[in-house]
Amino acid sequence: MNVKNFRIDTLYGILIVILLLPFMNSNINFRHVMVIFLIFAGLGEAWNIITGFAGQTSFGHAAFFGIGAYTSTILFYKFGISPWIGMLAGAVLATVISVIVSYPCFRLKGHYFAIATLAVAEIIKQLFISWDYVEGATGISIPIVEESVTSMQFHSSKIPYFLIAYVLFLITTMTARYIENNKMGFYLKAIRESHEAAEALGIDTTRYKLYAMMVSAALTATFGTLYAQYILYIDPFMVFTLEVSMKIVLLSVLGGLGNIYGPIIGAAILIPLSEYTRVYLGGTGKGIDLMIFGALIIFVACFEPNGILGLLKKKRSRRRGDVYARADA
Amino acid sequence: MFMQEPMLEVQNVTMKFGSLIANEDVSFSVHKGEIVSLIGPNGAGKTTLFNCITGFYRPYAGRIYFQGRDITGRPPHEITAMGLTRTFQIVKPLKEMTVKENVLTGAFLRASSRKEAEKIAEEVLEMTSLSGKKDMPAGSLTIADKKRLEIARALATGPKMVMLDEAMAGLNQTEIKEAMELCLNLKNRGITLLIVEHIMEAIMPISDRVVVLNAGKKIADASPEEVTSNEEVIKAYLGERYHAKSKKSEHGV
Numbered sequence: 001m002n003v004k005n006f007r008i009d010t011l012y013g014i015l016i017v018i019l020l021l022p023f024m025n026s027n028i029n030f031r032h033v034m035v036i037f038l039i040f041a042g043l044g045e046a047w048n049i050i051t052g053f054a055g056q057t058s059f060g061h062a063a064f065f066g067i068g069a070y071t072s073t074i075l076f077y078k079f080g081i082s083p084w085i086g087m088l089a090g091a092v093l094a095t096v097i098s099v100i101v102s103y104p105c106f107r108l109k110g111h112y113f114a115i116a117t118l119a120v121a122e123i124i125k126q127l128f129i130s131w132d133y134v135e136g137a138t139g140i141s142i143p144i145v146e147e148s149v150t151s152m153q154f155h156s157s158k159i160p161y162f163l164i165a166y167v168l169f170l171i172t173t174m175t176a177r178y179i180e181n182n183k184m185g186f187y188l189k190a191i192r193e194s195h196e197a198a199e200a201l202g203i204d205t206t207r208y209k210l211y212a213m214m215v216s217a218a219l220t221a222t223f224g225t226l227y228a229q230y231i232l233y234i235d236p237f238m239v240f241t242l243e244v245s246m247k248i249v250l251l252s253v254l255g256g257l258g259n260i261y262g263p264i265i266g267a268a269i270l271i272p273l274s275e276y277t278r279v280y281l282g283g284t285g286k287g288i289d290l291m292i293f294g295a296l297i298i299f300v301a302c303f304e305p306n307g308i309l310g311l312l313k314k315k316r317s318r319r320r321g322d323v324y325a326r327a328d329a
Numbered sequence: 330m331f332m333q334e335p336m337l338e339v340q341n342v343t344m345k346f347g348s349l350i351a352n353e354d355v356s357f358s359v360h361k362g363e364i365v366s367l368i369g370p371n372g373a374g375k376t377t378l379f380n381c382i383t384g385f386y387r388p389y390a391g392r393i394y395f396q397g398r399d400i401t402g403r404p405p406h407e408i409t410a411m412g413l414t415r416t417f418q419i420v421k422p423l424k425e426m427t428v429k430e431n432v433l434t435g436a437f438l439r440a441s442s443r444k445e446a447e448k449i450a451e452e453v454l455e456m457t458s459l460s461g462k463k464d465m466p467a468g469s470l471t472i473a474d475k476k477r478l479e480i481a482r483a484l485a486t487g488p489k490m491v492m493l494d495e496a497m498a499g500l501n502q503t504e505i506k507e508a509m510e511l512c513l514n515l516k517n518r519g520i521t522l523l524i525v526e527h528i529m530e531a532i533m534p535i536s537d538r539v540v541v542l543n544a545g546k547k548i549a550d551a552s553p554e555e556v557t558s559n560e561e562v563i564k565a566y567l568g569e570r571y572h573a574k575s576k577k578s579e580h581g582v
């Protein structure tokens with residue numbers, strides 16, 4: 001009981017600190033970093049549902065991110081439809097595509113599934129590069145309109161973007177937490193641990209993997225829409241790129257897989273690193289963030305394959321060790 | 330006395346791996362409330378038959394009925410949902426989850442809420458003497474406790490019939506006694522059991538009937554007394570074993 005309360009308090013504490021940060025520091029770069037941090041922490045949370053909980057490694061989440069970005073952008077650019085509706089439409093479309101794509105891929109086990117997701121995401125990217133209706137490789141500059149909530153465009157301050165990112169991040173994290181504490185979370189983790197044991201426990205493994213993928217894809221797409229509205233320009237190399245997929249993977253792995261705190265910790269390290277090297281080193285610094293990050297991952301993986309959270313947990317369970325010994329006797 | 334429809338009916342099941350015939354035209358049935366043991370030498374095809382019955386393999390030929398419904402080739406989760414579940418000879422603990430979480434996962438099949446699942450899990454943990462270890466990660470259990478966890482998880486799904494594949498292998502004398510009591514306890518609760526086991530001292534006293542497989546074929550299907558005096562069974566399997574008492578259980582399998 002106490003442990004549970006403690007955990008809930010920790011999460012709420014983190015959420016409150018995140019919410020207050022940009023109001024305590026009005027530096028524009030800092031606020032920018034906070035927006036990107038929330039987007040990627042949220043992406044990590046969404047990815048964690050299918051990969052951390054269900055154990056199905058996706059290297060192709062940029063596909064859903066890109067679909068979210070393109071759907072709202074096309075709807076606004078061609079038909080003047082509000083990005084909020086575009087965000088919903090993007091989430092629905094990403095869900096549908098996730099089912100079509102992952103159903104056949106789920107027959108593949110382990111690494112083959114991971115490789116298939118990567119291949120599918122690359123195919124979708126190539127499709128968008130050569131698709132004239134969506135301006136192909138040129139990309140789309142989102143027409144600038146007066147700032148308003150309906151247009152999801154804000155030119156005078158980053159705070160509204162921050163708040164939208166915060167709400168999306170909150171929805172995603174709470175969804176992940178709800179899943180983790182209920183039947184679906186147990187089922188997904190059972191599938192991760194052993195397909196056969198899961199089936200013997202009455203779990204329709206294909207169906208639950210699909211559910212996890214659908215939720216993950218829908219949530220991922222909403223961040224795509226926000227990202228497009230924030231940058232006000234998209235092209236296939238920006239949103240469908242392997243770099244986006246890999247950032248999501250890396251930050252979640254560094255923080256700790258299969259736990260809602262993992263992506264928050266990972267994003268809190270990677271995103272400032274990325275964004276500040278970009279700000280201070282400009283074009284010459286491109287890639288340095290990922291190099292530093294890669295080194296960090298190797299370092300953590302050597303000592304603790306469960307990420308930074310694994311390190312923390314190990315410390316705690318070592319203290320609990322004697323309790324186990326007594327239970328054994 | 331009227332003939333009740335069997336709980337489980339295996340009809341002429343044949344299973345092949347390439348040219349190897351692991352099960353050949355095997356037929357038998359298990360009635361409600363019975364404890365039936367399935368015995369036979371290593372490689373006789375017992376586990377393969379379990380896999381065919383529970384949907385992990387699709388048999389090459391033959392049909393399987395559970396409570397009168399044809400379940401041949403149905404996916405395992407559907408068969409578990411109907412009330413027939415099994416344990417694995419090679420244990421499959423959900424390693425990163427605690428003992429209680431393992432059992433909870435099974436309990437969610439019949440529970441409509443987390444609270445109800447927790448209640449089922451507590452009961453099952455108590456019944457299988459795992460309560461004291463419920464917060465340990467399943468991966469860190471001893472082999473004997475992992476075997477117990479296999480049973481606990483299966484029971485949590487609220488089965489009508491459970492199939493145990495060498496659930497007593499690796500247990501010491503006291504633990505085997507406990508396992509035998511657990512089986513009888515389950516029988517009293519109306520759960521039908523099909524048990525694969527090499528420890529004759531453990532299963533002969535509790536079995537209502539014994540089915541013997543040898544090289545994929547059924548060679549006997551009778552009461553424990555009849556089976557232990559059956560010439561063919563002694564020649565194929567029991568001869569070397571039944572008298573080699575406690576040795577077996579110390580070695581485990």
Ligand SMILES: Nc1ncnc2c1ncn2[C@@H]1O[C@H](COP(=O)(O)OP(=O)(O)OP(=O)(O)O)[C@@H](O)[C@H]1O
Pocket residue numbers: 346349351369370371372373374375376377378418
């Ligand atoms: N997946 C498989 N692929 C190929 N051959 C298999 C497979 N599973 C089992 N076999 C073979 O089928 C035969 C029966 O094996 P099975 O595991 O069913 O025996 P068993 O009666 O359970 O033996 P044990 O008492 O050692 O557990 C053996 O010859 C085995 O090598």
Ligand SMILES: [Mg+2]
Pocket residue numbers: 375376377418
């Ligand atoms: Mg076997």
